[in-house]
Amino acid sequence: MTLRFNNISKNFTVNHQPMTVLKDINFSLQPGELVAIIGASGCGKSTLLRLAAGLDQADRGTITVNDAEMKGLPPQISLVFQEPRLFPWLTTAGNIHLGMEQTRLTPAEKDQRTHHFLAMMGLTDFADAYPHQLSGGMAQRVAIARGLVAGPEILLLDEPFGALDALKREQLQDMLLTVRRQSSLSILMVTHDVEEALYLADRVIIMSPKPGRIRAIHPVTLQVPRDRTDSALQLQRRQLCELL
Numbered sequence: 242m243t244l245r246f247n248n249i250s251k252n253f254t255v256n257h258q259p260m261t262v263l264k265d266i267n268f269s270l271q272p273g274e275l276v277a278i279i280g281a282s283g284c285g286k287s288t289l290l291r292l293a294a295g296l297d298q299a300d301r302g303t304i305t306v307n308d309a310e311m312k313g314l315p316p317q318i319s320l321v322f323q324e325p326r327l328f329p330w331l332t333t334a335g336n337i338h339l340g341m342e343q344t345r346l347t348p349a350e351k352d353q354r355t356h357h358f359l360a361m362m363g364l365t366d367f368a369d370a371y372p373h374q375l376s377g378g379m380a381q382r383v384a385i386a387r388g389l390v391a392g393p394e395i396l397l398l399d400e401p402f403g404a405l406d407a408l409k410r411e412q413l414q415d416m417l418l419t420v421r422r423q424s425s426l427s428i429l430m431v432t433h434d435v436e437e438a439l440y441l442a443d444r445v446i447i448m449s450p451k452p453g454r455i456r457a458i459h460p461v462t463l464q465v466p467r468d469r470t471d472s473a474l475q476l477q478r479r480q481l482c483e484l485l
């Protein structure tokens with residue numbers, strides 16, 4: 242499934258002043274590809290993901306999914322926010338179940354998929370726990386499981402590991418690579434962490450602020466599996482940091 246942004250511009254009104262947040266955004270996410278977006282705070286990264294998830298509308302331009310203009314909330318696209326946003330009155334299993342609300346899966350299929358994702362995320366023992374009983378990393382794994390459980394073709398991730406400590410972050414990055422290997426999922430991911438972008442992505446989009454534009458698209462040609470300490474990765478990290 243190809244997600245394409247065609248000449249996207251987005252304005253907001255801030256302090257009664259019109260402000261162009263995104264301007265002339267053009268790129269496409271190819272089937273099975275992982276693209277990371279980096280850029281200064283406020284350059285419109287989250288806004289771009291919200292547009293792609295159908296939660297907001299562009300003022301100019303179109304977003305297409307397999308060449309058809311996107312309308313409403315596309316069921317094949319799933320968005321995971323920076324903070325887990327779990328429902329406090331639902332258990333881990335209940336929160337994951339919720340990700341399948343819009344599907345036609347039978348109750349038995351939903352249970353089976355919930356169990357599968359609980360196991361994949363290492364959460365089986367916490368299936369009946371409530372969000373306040375989970376650590377930050379566990380809660381974020383529940384949110385990612387909820388985003389994946391319906392089998393989306395495109396996963397949008399808005400700084401999903403930003404609030405975690407370094408060890409948890411690395412574990413979840415590797416979990417994401419495993420999910421990718423096991424499916425044909427396309428992923429568009431916002432991150433502040435240039436090393437994370439280079440460790441995970443096929444391409445990195447570097448955005449510039451005010452208004453948010455694409456400054457450069459960097460193809461990551463590093464060999465897979467990647468090593469965070471690899472000198473080539475660290476060299477590219479320094480080069481990308483200079484563009485920010």
Ligand SMILES: Nc1ncnc2c1ncn2[C@@H]1O[C@H](COP(=O)(O)OP(=O)(O)OP(=O)(O)O)[C@@H](O)[C@H]1O
Nearest residue numbers: 253254255262280281282283284285286287288289
């Ligand atoms: N609903 C809204 N109404 C008005 N202004 C908004 C709205 N949403 C976002 N903005 C403004 O748009 C700009 C871009 O916000 P956005 O959250 O997309 O940036 P970002 O690059 O994701 O930032 P960060 O890296 O800090 O998360 C900001 O100046 C923000 O104040």
